[in-house]
Amino acid sequence: MNIRNKQRVPLYAGADGRELKRVLASSYIGSMIEYYDFVLYAAASGLIFNKLFFADLPPAAATLAAFATLAVGFVVRPVGAVIFGYFGDRLGRKSVLVITMSMMGAATALMGLLPTQEQIGVFAPVLLILLRVVQGLSVGGEWGGAALMAFEHAHPKRRGFAASFATAGQPSGALVAGVVLAIFALMPDDQFLSWGWRVPFALSGVLVIFGVWIRLRVSESPLFLEEKDRQSRSVEKPKAPIIEVLRQPRTLVLSFVALLAPFLSFTLSGAFGITYGATHGLSTSNVLFVSSAGSLVAIFAELGFAALSDNIGRRPVMIGGVVVGVASVYPFFALLQTGSTSGALLAFSxxxxxxxxxxxxxxxxxxxxxxxxxxxxxGLSLGYQIAATLGGGFGPLIFTALIVNNTSDVTPIVWVVAGVSVLSVIALALSTDNEVEAPTAVTTGPAVTTDPAVIEPVE
Incomplete structure (x- = not known):
């Protein structure tokens, strides 16, 4: 038996952690379902929609057109952030999350019912884009609300780990979407393109019912309720949330610039990477399976690095990730160019x-x-979604255009990622924190043990 000092910091704020567990489950599952829908579209855009909704274009142009519809969903995300951010800051986080999930599920399920260009002509891509807009608006408010529910329920010293459950829902949704789509991609091509691809989209309706039920069972954010109480007792009329955010332009600009490089990495591991692998010798099902395996790695990595950030700070961890992201670009493409499943698995991992x-x-x-x-x-939603639009929405378009004449020469992509990464590192270094205390309406949970030594057996 060894003796070690162990500082006990509870994950939750309050005397009982059961409510936080429900909140974390809601944030994780809700975000997973939301991003199942969104990533399903991203994966399908370069593999399916280019063939069914833009069949009258040459292959390269059809892929660019499909990625353009992907970008449309990103373009409206900041609009969704402002709209749902207003209601989230004024009416509550919980109600907004139920609305955004319902919108996303309905739009995705309807995509599975859309007729193709061959059946109704130009109306097919028009309807696809309209549903994509609904997806983008809903995601604009989804992630911010899910993250805040966990962030604002958690103990101040454990907020990194708690809030990461919402973020970890994203690769979880990508994992489920990739696996489901890959299973149906094992069908003969004619059957898959005829009806097989529609089933994963239709499944969204079932998942959303479960997600809404989960979200209806959690309590509202205690920090939000405390803020509403403060506003009710104040003689000053509260300003619109967007006005408050725009009055601090430095904070908003540094926030979204800091996230640009991470979203370029997200683009490489998502829609663009999947399409690139499929054009370099990997079958559709194989590239979807290996990208899903990469998403599984991301789930545990995000939780682990978030916990590390609670101990050493957010910015050092994130700066390290940006630097590694630049160093990963060449190996990522080199491994995909081998056309081997093992190489692609290593690349995505x-x-x-x-x-x-x-x-x-x-x-x-x-x-x-x-x-x-x-x-x-x-503020959180808008900064995040602007970065998502610029890095995630236009990333596939930019990368595709850079190598359209020579898909083996990825040097231009490396330079773009490196340049944006420098900007993100500078923005991270210049960012400052706002002190966020625990709600005064609750205690901070079990006492924090700093001394004497806590004696525990160590295996």
Whole structure:
């Protein structure tokens, strides 16, 4: 038996951690379902939609057109952040999350019922884009609300780990979407393109019913309730959340610039990486399976790096992830160019485990610490979604255009990622935290043990 000192810091704020467990489950499962829908579209855009909704275009142009519809969903995400951020900061985090999930599920399920261009002509891509807009608006408010519910329920010293459950829901959704789509991609091509691809989209309706039920069972954020009480007793009329955010332009600009490089890594491991692997010798099902394996790595990496950020700070962990992201670009493409399943598995595991894990893990708490409670939903969501639009939405388009004449020469992509990464590192270094205390309506849970030594057996 060894003796060691162990500082006990509870994960929750309050005397009982059961409610936080429900909140974390709600944030994780809700985010997973939401991103199942969103990533399903991203994966299908370069593998399916280019063939069914833009069949009259040459292959390269069809892929660009499909990625353009992917970008449309990202373009409207900041609009969704402002709209749902307003209601989240004024009416509550919980109600907004139920609305955004219902919107996303309905849009995705309807995509599975859409007729193709061959059946109704130009109306097919138009309807696809309209449903994509609904997806983008809902995601604009989804992630911020899910992250804040966990962030604002948790103990101040454990917010990185708690808030990362919402972020970890993203690769979890990507994992489920990739596996489900890969299973159906094992069908003969004619059957898969005829009806097989529609089933994963239709399943969204079932998942959303479960997700809404989970979210209806959790309590509202205690920090939000405390802020509402303060506003009710104040003689001053509260300003619109977007006005509060725009009055601190430095905070908003540094926030989204800091996230640009992480979203480029997300793009490489997502829609663009999947399409690139499929054009370099990997079958559709294989590349979807290996990208799903990479998402599994990202889940645990994000939780681990988020916990590390609670001990050493958000920015050092995230800066390390950005640097690793730059160093991973060449190996990522080199491994995909081998056309081997093992090489692709290593490529997706590398970028998801290190670059994405270290940046997206602490990301939710990093953003939550930038803004005041009264405008946190709006500020966090808007900064995140602007970065998502620029890095994630336009990333596949930019990368595709850079190598359209020579898909083997990825040097231009490396330079773009390196340049953006320098900007993100500078923004992270210049960012400052907003002190976010625990709610005064509750205690901080069990006492923190700092001395004497806690004697525990160590195996």
């Amino acid at each position: 590398l970028i998801n485990g290190l670059a994405i894990g270290a940046t997206f893990g602490p990301l939710a708490a990093f953003m939550g610490e930038r803004f005041q409670t009264s405008s946190r939903f709006t």
